[in-house]
Amino acid sequence: MTSNGNGSDIDGESQITLTRTIDAHIDDVFAAWTDPALIEQWQADEAEFDAFEGGEYRFVTFGDDEDPEQHVVSGDVLKFVENEKLVMSWVSKDEDGDDDDMIFVLEIDFKAVGEDQTKVTITERGLAHADAESRIFSIEAWNAALEALAEVME
Numbered sequence: 628m629t630s631n632g633n634g635s636d637i638d639g640e641s642q643i644t645l646t647r648t649i650d651a652h653i654d655d656v657f658a659a660w661t662d663p664a665l666i667e668q669w670q671a672d673e674a675e676f677d678a679f680e681g682g683e684y685r686f687v688t689f690g691d692d693e694d695p696e697q698h699v700v701s702g703d704v705l706k707f708v709e710n711e712k713l714v715m716s717w718v719s720k721d722e723d724g725d726d727d728d729m730i731f732v733l734e735i736d737f738k739a740v741g742e743d744q745t746k747v748t749i750t751e752r753g754l755a756h757a758d759a760e761s762r763i764f765s766i767e768a769w770n771a772a773l774e775a776l777a778e779v780m781e
Contacts, residue, residue: 711736
């Protein structure tokens, strides 16, 4: 596994791991990943999330001037351990309706660091990204998501 120096590790072409410490209590950080009202503050414009193992979720991000396409991510909650771990299938639908859907397993680990800090580790596992550009895009997208989460929480 190689580190790129910003809290990200890349294991070959099929796994990306990012870690960030958020200045907030673990209850609040976990809720930000599982409560639709909180998810809509940092990750998606519309969110549905069944907060239990076996549940389903759906996140919609509306297009903008830079990227006019609406993005939809959905999947199943494969593991749900409150304030410890979420594992979800992550299916990003291609708007064209062709077979270019991206499918991953997303694992999020939560660890309390003191009273009001939480270490969040995101691991995205799946088929290899098509090229280096898509891997870099994924790393940048998760880094931006963690930054947005930190801003909402802190």
